[in-house]
Amino acid sequence: MNYFYKICILFLLVSSSCFATHIKGGEIRADHISGQTYKISVLLYIDLSSSASDAQTDVSVCMGDQNVITAKRVAILQLPEKGVTVNTFEANYTYPSQGRFQISASINDRNSAINFPKGNESPLFLWTVISTELVNSTPVMPYLTFSAGVKQVFSIDLKPANTDGDSISVRLQKLSKGSPGTCKVRMIDSTYIYPNDVTTTGTFKINQAEKKLTWIAPEQVGSYLYAMVVYEWRDGINISESYREGTIDVSDKPGSTVEIPTYEYAENPGEIITAIPSLDSPEISILVEAYPVPTENFVTVKAYSKKQSVIRLQLIDMQGRVLDEIKSQTPQASIEEQFDLRKYPKGIYIIRAENDIESVSQKILR
Secondary structure, three states: OHHHHHHHHHHHHHHHHHOOOOEEEEEEEEEEEEOOEEEEEEEEEEEHHHOOOOOOOEEEEEOOOOOEEEEEEEEEEEOOOOOEEEEEEEEEEEOOOOOEEEEEEEEOOEOOEOOEOOHHHOOEEEEEEEEOOOOOOOOEOOOOOOEEEOOOOEEEEOOOOEOOOOEEEEEEEOOEEEOOOOOOOEEEOOOOOOHHHOOOOOEEEEEOOOOEEEEEOOOOOEEEEEEEEEEEEEOOEEEEEEEEEEEEEEEOOOOOOOOOOOOEOOOOOOOEHHHOOOOOOOOOOEEEEEEOOOOOOEEEEEEEEEEEEOOEEEEEOOOOOEEEEEEOOOOEEEEEEEEEOOOOOOOEEEEEEEOOOOEEEEEEEO
Protein backbone atom coordinates (compact mmCIF):
# COMPACT_ATOMS: atom_id res chain seq x y z
CA MET A 1 0.00 0.00 0.00
CA ASN A 2 2.83 2.40 0.85
CA TYR A 3 4.37 1.68 -2.53
CA PHE A 4 1.05 2.51 -4.21
CA TYR A 5 0.83 5.84 -2.39
CA LYS A 6 4.40 6.71 -3.36
CA ILE A 7 3.60 6.04 -7.00
CA CYS A 8 0.49 8.25 -6.79
CA ILE A 9 2.41 11.09 -5.18
CA LEU A 10 5.16 10.84 -7.79
CA PHE A 11 2.54 10.93 -10.55
CA LEU A 12 0.95 14.07 -9.09
CA LEU A 13 4.30 15.83 -8.81
CA VAL A 14 5.23 14.98 -12.36
CA SER A 15 1.80 16.02 -13.64
CA SER A 16 1.91 19.38 -11.89
CA SER A 17 5.38 20.13 -13.26
CA CYS A 18 4.17 19.29 -16.75
CA PHE A 19 1.46 21.90 -16.50
CA ALA A 20 3.64 24.68 -15.07
CA THR A 21 4.05 27.06 -17.97
CA HIS A 22 6.86 29.56 -18.22
CA ILE A 23 5.87 32.82 -19.89
CA LYS A 24 8.78 34.54 -21.64
CA GLY A 25 6.78 37.66 -22.53
CA GLY A 26 3.66 38.97 -24.16
CA GLU A 27 1.59 41.85 -25.49
CA ILE A 28 -2.02 42.85 -26.27
CA ARG A 29 -3.28 44.05 -29.65
CA ALA A 30 -6.58 45.74 -30.47
CA ASP A 31 -7.92 45.61 -34.05
CA HIS A 32 -10.84 47.81 -35.00
CA ILE A 33 -13.70 45.86 -36.65
CA SER A 34 -16.52 48.40 -36.91
CA GLY A 35 -18.15 51.08 -34.79
CA GLN A 36 -17.16 50.43 -31.18
CA THR A 37 -16.26 46.76 -31.81
CA TYR A 38 -12.67 45.48 -31.56
CA LYS A 39 -10.88 42.17 -31.87
CA ILE A 40 -8.65 41.78 -28.81
CA SER A 41 -5.57 39.56 -29.20
CA VAL A 42 -3.35 38.49 -26.30
CA LEU A 43 0.02 37.13 -27.45
CA LEU A 44 2.00 35.01 -24.99
CA TYR A 45 5.54 33.79 -25.68
CA ILE A 46 5.86 30.32 -24.14
CA ASP A 47 9.02 28.43 -23.20
CA LEU A 48 8.54 24.92 -24.60
CA SER A 49 11.13 23.49 -22.21
CA SER A 50 8.38 23.67 -19.57
CA SER A 51 6.56 20.96 -21.60
CA ALA A 52 3.29 22.78 -20.98
CA SER A 53 2.45 25.05 -23.89
CA ASP A 54 -0.98 23.37 -24.09
CA ALA A 55 -1.87 24.11 -20.47
CA GLN A 56 -3.39 27.58 -20.95
CA THR A 57 -6.37 27.66 -23.30
CA ASP A 58 -7.88 31.02 -22.38
CA VAL A 59 -7.03 34.38 -20.82
CA SER A 60 -9.25 36.76 -18.81
CA VAL A 61 -9.05 40.30 -20.18
CA CYS A 62 -10.20 43.49 -18.46
CA MET A 63 -11.59 45.91 -21.02
CA GLY A 64 -11.15 49.12 -19.03
CA ASP A 65 -14.89 49.73 -18.50
CA GLN A 66 -15.21 47.29 -15.57
CA ASN A 67 -16.14 44.43 -17.91
CA VAL A 68 -14.10 41.23 -18.17
CA ILE A 69 -14.09 38.95 -21.21
CA THR A 70 -12.50 35.57 -21.94
CA ALA A 71 -10.10 35.33 -24.88
CA LYS A 72 -9.80 31.79 -26.26
CA ARG A 73 -6.62 30.39 -27.73
CA VAL A 74 -6.84 30.33 -31.53
CA ALA A 75 -3.26 29.64 -32.64
CA ILE A 76 0.14 28.32 -31.57
CA LEU A 77 3.05 29.40 -33.76
CA GLN A 78 6.54 27.93 -33.53
CA LEU A 79 9.03 30.80 -33.76
CA PRO A 80 12.35 30.48 -35.63
CA GLU A 81 14.16 30.29 -32.30
CA LYS A 82 14.12 26.75 -31.00
CA GLY A 83 11.92 26.11 -27.99
CA VAL A 84 9.68 29.20 -28.15
CA THR A 85 6.10 29.47 -29.38
CA VAL A 86 3.75 32.43 -29.53
CA ASN A 87 0.22 31.55 -28.38
CA THR A 88 -2.59 33.84 -29.58
CA PHE A 89 -5.83 34.29 -27.62
CA GLU A 90 -8.70 36.23 -29.21
CA ALA A 91 -12.13 37.66 -28.43
CA ASN A 92 -14.35 40.40 -29.85
CA TYR A 93 -15.76 43.17 -27.68
CA THR A 94 -18.10 46.11 -28.27
CA TYR A 95 -17.71 49.16 -26.06
CA PRO A 96 -21.01 50.75 -24.97
CA SER A 97 -19.62 54.28 -25.40
CA GLN A 98 -16.63 56.17 -26.71
CA GLY A 99 -13.63 56.83 -24.49
CA ARG A 100 -10.06 55.96 -23.66
CA PHE A 101 -9.67 52.50 -22.13
CA GLN A 102 -6.93 50.35 -20.62
CA ILE A 103 -7.16 46.74 -21.84
CA SER A 104 -5.21 44.45 -19.49
CA ALA A 105 -4.49 40.87 -18.50
CA SER A 106 -2.71 39.46 -15.44
CA ILE A 107 -1.05 36.10 -16.12
CA ASN A 108 0.83 33.79 -13.76
CA ASP A 109 4.05 31.85 -14.40
CA ARG A 110 6.19 34.64 -15.75
CA ASN A 111 9.88 33.71 -16.17
CA SER A 112 12.34 34.57 -13.43
CA ALA A 113 15.46 36.45 -14.43
CA ILE A 114 18.78 37.72 -13.12
CA ASN A 115 17.46 41.29 -13.11
CA PHE A 116 14.05 40.28 -11.69
CA PRO A 117 14.42 37.16 -9.49
CA LYS A 118 10.82 37.22 -8.26
CA GLY A 119 9.52 36.78 -11.81
CA ASN A 120 7.42 33.65 -11.39
CA GLU A 121 6.05 34.97 -8.08
CA SER A 122 4.85 38.17 -9.74
CA PRO A 123 2.17 37.91 -12.46
CA LEU A 124 2.95 39.19 -15.94
CA PHE A 125 0.78 42.30 -16.32
CA LEU A 126 0.07 43.18 -19.94
CA TRP A 127 -1.81 46.32 -20.99
CA THR A 128 -2.76 48.38 -24.00
CA VAL A 129 -4.50 51.75 -23.97
CA ILE A 130 -6.79 52.70 -26.88
CA SER A 131 -9.11 55.55 -27.76
CA THR A 132 -12.42 54.47 -29.30
CA GLU A 133 -13.22 58.03 -30.36
CA LEU A 134 -11.56 57.37 -33.73
CA VAL A 135 -11.03 54.46 -36.10
CA ASN A 136 -7.73 52.81 -35.24
CA SER A 137 -5.95 49.51 -34.66
CA THR A 138 -2.85 49.24 -32.51
CA PRO A 139 0.47 48.76 -34.37
CA VAL A 140 1.44 45.22 -35.35
CA MET A 141 5.02 44.81 -34.18
CA PRO A 142 7.49 42.07 -35.21
CA TYR A 143 7.63 39.02 -32.98
CA LEU A 144 10.20 39.23 -30.21
CA THR A 145 13.52 37.36 -30.31
CA PHE A 146 15.18 35.80 -27.29
CA SER A 147 18.67 34.42 -27.89
CA ALA A 148 21.85 36.44 -27.18
CA GLY A 149 25.57 35.72 -26.89
CA VAL A 150 28.04 36.85 -24.25
CA LYS A 151 29.84 40.03 -25.39
CA GLN A 152 27.89 39.99 -28.67
CA VAL A 153 25.46 42.63 -29.93
CA PHE A 154 21.82 41.71 -29.35
CA SER A 155 19.05 43.56 -31.21
CA ILE A 156 15.30 43.34 -31.73
CA ASP A 157 13.50 44.72 -34.78
CA LEU A 158 10.84 47.29 -33.84
CA LYS A 159 9.59 48.25 -37.30
CA PRO A 160 5.78 47.92 -37.21
CA ALA A 161 3.99 46.11 -40.03
CA ASN A 162 0.76 48.09 -39.62
CA THR A 163 0.37 51.62 -38.28
CA ASP A 164 -2.68 53.01 -40.16
CA GLY A 165 -0.31 55.71 -41.39
CA ASP A 166 0.32 56.96 -37.85
CA SER A 167 3.71 57.74 -36.32
CA ILE A 168 5.28 55.39 -33.80
CA SER A 169 7.77 55.88 -31.00
CA VAL A 170 9.06 53.27 -28.58
CA ARG A 171 10.66 53.67 -25.19
CA LEU A 172 12.00 51.33 -22.56
CA GLN A 173 10.15 51.01 -19.29
CA LYS A 174 10.57 49.10 -16.05
CA LEU A 175 8.28 46.09 -15.77
CA SER A 176 4.61 46.78 -15.14
CA LYS A 177 2.62 45.38 -12.26
CA GLY A 178 -1.08 45.61 -11.51
CA SER A 179 -2.67 47.44 -8.63
CA PRO A 180 -4.90 45.49 -6.20
CA GLY A 181 -8.35 44.56 -7.50
CA THR A 182 -9.93 42.53 -10.27
CA CYS A 183 -9.33 44.98 -13.11
CA LYS A 184 -5.97 46.42 -12.16
CA VAL A 185 -4.39 49.78 -12.90
CA ARG A 186 -0.87 49.63 -14.35
CA MET A 187 1.99 50.56 -12.05
CA ILE A 188 5.78 50.43 -12.23
CA ASP A 189 7.55 47.58 -10.41
CA SER A 190 10.47 49.44 -8.89
CA THR A 191 12.22 46.23 -7.79
CA TYR A 192 13.15 45.65 -11.42
CA ILE A 193 16.51 46.76 -12.83
CA TYR A 194 17.50 47.02 -16.50
CA PRO A 195 19.66 44.25 -18.00
CA ASN A 196 22.83 46.36 -18.21
CA ASP A 197 22.38 47.46 -14.58
CA VAL A 198 23.33 43.95 -13.43
CA THR A 199 27.00 44.57 -14.26
CA THR A 200 26.69 48.38 -14.63
CA THR A 201 28.38 48.17 -18.01
CA GLY A 202 27.39 48.71 -21.63
CA THR A 203 24.26 50.13 -23.20
CA PHE A 204 20.69 48.86 -23.41
CA LYS A 205 18.62 51.29 -25.45
CA ILE A 206 16.25 51.91 -28.34
CA ASN A 207 17.48 53.53 -31.54
CA GLN A 208 14.40 55.48 -32.71
CA ALA A 209 15.85 56.14 -36.17
CA GLU A 210 16.60 52.48 -36.88
CA LYS A 211 13.63 51.21 -34.84
CA LYS A 212 15.72 48.68 -32.95
CA LEU A 213 16.29 47.73 -29.34
CA THR A 214 20.01 47.03 -28.93
CA TRP A 215 22.08 45.65 -26.06
CA ILE A 216 25.83 46.22 -26.34
CA ALA A 217 26.64 43.85 -24.84
CA PRO A 218 25.63 41.12 -22.35
CA GLU A 219 28.50 40.00 -20.12
CA GLN A 220 26.84 37.48 -17.82
CA VAL A 221 25.12 34.23 -18.79
CA GLY A 222 21.46 33.98 -17.77
CA SER A 223 17.95 35.21 -18.55
CA TYR A 224 16.98 38.91 -18.45
CA LEU A 225 13.53 40.49 -18.57
CA TYR A 226 12.77 43.80 -20.26
CA ALA A 227 9.76 45.88 -21.27
CA MET A 228 8.91 48.59 -23.75
CA VAL A 229 5.92 50.79 -24.55
CA VAL A 230 4.90 51.48 -28.16
CA TYR A 231 3.30 54.92 -28.54
CA GLU A 232 1.09 55.69 -31.53
CA TRP A 233 0.50 59.29 -32.62
CA ARG A 234 -1.94 60.89 -35.07
CA ASP A 235 -1.73 64.62 -35.82
CA GLY A 236 0.38 65.06 -32.71
CA ILE A 237 -2.14 63.30 -30.44
CA ASN A 238 -1.36 60.08 -28.60
CA ILE A 239 -4.01 57.55 -29.69
CA SER A 240 -2.66 54.27 -28.29
CA GLU A 241 -0.02 52.81 -25.98
CA SER A 242 1.01 49.16 -26.05
CA TYR A 243 3.15 47.47 -23.39
CA ARG A 244 5.39 44.60 -24.54
CA GLU A 245 7.51 42.40 -22.32
CA GLY A 246 10.17 39.88 -23.31
CA THR A 247 13.10 37.75 -22.16
CA ILE A 248 16.70 37.71 -23.37
CA ASP A 249 18.51 34.40 -22.84
CA VAL A 250 22.27 35.01 -22.78
CA SER A 251 24.62 32.07 -23.36
CA ASP A 252 28.17 31.42 -24.55
CA LYS A 253 27.73 31.40 -28.33
CA PRO A 254 30.32 31.08 -31.08
CA GLY A 255 31.13 34.23 -33.00
CA SER A 256 33.06 37.47 -32.73
CA THR A 257 32.71 39.63 -29.63
CA VAL A 258 32.65 43.40 -29.22
CA GLU A 259 34.23 45.92 -26.88
CA ILE A 260 31.81 46.83 -24.09
CA PRO A 261 30.97 50.57 -24.22
CA THR A 262 30.72 52.94 -21.27
CA TYR A 263 27.67 52.33 -19.10
CA GLU A 264 24.51 54.29 -19.84
CA TYR A 265 21.37 54.10 -17.76
CA ALA A 266 18.65 52.65 -20.01
CA GLU A 267 15.96 55.27 -19.37
CA ASN A 268 18.15 58.14 -20.49
CA PRO A 269 20.27 56.88 -23.39
CA GLY A 270 23.18 59.06 -24.38
CA GLU A 271 23.72 60.42 -20.88
CA ILE A 272 26.51 58.73 -18.95
CA ILE A 273 25.03 57.35 -15.75
CA THR A 274 21.99 59.32 -16.79
CA ALA A 275 23.42 62.74 -16.09
CA ILE A 276 23.28 61.65 -12.62
CA PRO A 277 26.47 61.79 -10.64
CA SER A 278 29.28 62.45 -13.11
CA LEU A 279 31.91 59.76 -13.24
CA ASP A 280 34.52 62.48 -12.90
CA SER A 281 32.92 64.18 -9.92
CA PRO A 282 34.14 63.00 -6.49
CA GLU A 283 31.82 65.45 -4.75
CA ILE A 284 28.45 64.14 -5.94
CA SER A 285 27.52 60.48 -5.61
CA ILE A 286 23.70 60.58 -5.78
CA LEU A 287 20.99 62.67 -7.46
CA VAL A 288 17.21 62.74 -7.04
CA GLU A 289 14.38 63.74 -9.38
CA ALA A 290 10.71 64.09 -8.34
CA TYR A 291 7.72 64.79 -10.61
CA PRO A 292 5.12 66.03 -11.32
CA VAL A 293 5.54 69.22 -9.33
CA PRO A 294 3.12 70.41 -8.13
CA THR A 295 1.02 67.26 -7.67
CA GLU A 296 -2.47 66.52 -6.40
CA ASN A 297 -1.93 62.88 -5.45
CA PHE A 298 1.17 60.82 -6.31
CA VAL A 299 4.75 61.97 -6.82
CA THR A 300 7.21 59.76 -8.70
CA VAL A 301 10.75 59.80 -7.34
CA LYS A 302 13.86 58.63 -9.17
CA ALA A 303 17.26 58.45 -7.51
CA TYR A 304 20.56 57.64 -9.24
CA SER A 305 23.70 56.51 -7.45
CA LYS A 306 27.18 56.75 -9.01
CA LYS A 307 28.00 53.33 -7.54
CA GLN A 308 25.53 50.58 -6.76
CA SER A 309 24.28 51.09 -3.22
CA VAL A 310 21.25 50.54 -1.02
CA ILE A 311 19.18 53.65 -1.79
CA ARG A 312 16.75 55.15 0.73
CA LEU A 313 13.95 57.57 -0.22
CA GLN A 314 12.10 59.67 2.36
CA LEU A 315 9.09 61.98 2.30
CA ILE A 316 9.61 64.71 4.91
CA ASP A 317 7.42 67.60 6.05
CA MET A 318 8.67 71.12 6.77
CA GLN A 319 9.00 70.29 10.47
CA GLY A 320 11.56 67.62 9.59
CA ARG A 321 9.28 64.67 10.34
CA VAL A 322 9.74 61.57 8.14
CA LEU A 323 6.25 60.77 6.84
CA ASP A 324 7.13 57.86 4.57
CA GLU A 325 10.23 55.89 3.64
CA ILE A 326 11.16 53.40 0.92
CA LYS A 327 14.45 51.51 0.68
CA SER A 328 15.87 49.31 -2.07
CA GLN A 329 16.26 45.70 -1.02
CA THR A 330 19.64 45.31 -2.71
CA PRO A 331 22.43 47.64 -3.89
CA GLN A 332 21.29 49.40 -7.06
CA ALA A 333 22.42 52.15 -9.42
CA SER A 334 18.90 53.60 -9.57
CA ILE A 335 15.51 53.36 -7.95
CA GLU A 336 12.05 54.58 -8.95
CA GLU A 337 9.16 54.76 -6.48
CA GLN A 338 5.93 56.64 -5.80
CA PHE A 339 4.80 58.46 -2.67
CA ASP A 340 1.06 58.88 -2.05
CA LEU A 341 0.43 62.47 -0.90
CA ARG A 342 -3.38 62.29 -0.87
CA LYS A 343 -3.46 61.74 2.92
CA TYR A 344 -1.38 64.84 3.63
CA PRO A 345 -2.48 68.49 3.63
CA LYS A 346 -1.51 70.86 0.85
CA GLY A 347 1.87 72.47 1.34
CA ILE A 348 5.61 72.06 0.79
CA TYR A 349 7.37 68.74 1.36
CA ILE A 350 10.91 67.46 0.96
CA ILE A 351 12.01 64.37 -0.94
CA ARG A 352 15.34 63.07 0.33
CA ALA A 353 17.46 60.35 -1.29
CA GLU A 354 20.57 58.84 0.26
CA ASN A 355 23.11 56.14 -0.56
CA ASP A 356 26.01 54.82 1.49
CA ILE A 357 27.90 58.10 1.07
CA GLU A 358 25.57 61.11 1.19
CA SER A 359 22.02 62.43 0.80
CA VAL A 360 20.35 64.95 -1.52
CA SER A 361 16.95 66.65 -1.33
CA GLN A 362 14.30 68.25 -3.53
CA LYS A 363 11.32 70.34 -2.47
CA ILE A 364 7.89 69.50 -3.88
CA LEU A 365 4.52 71.20 -3.68
CA ARG A 366 1.19 69.51 -3.01
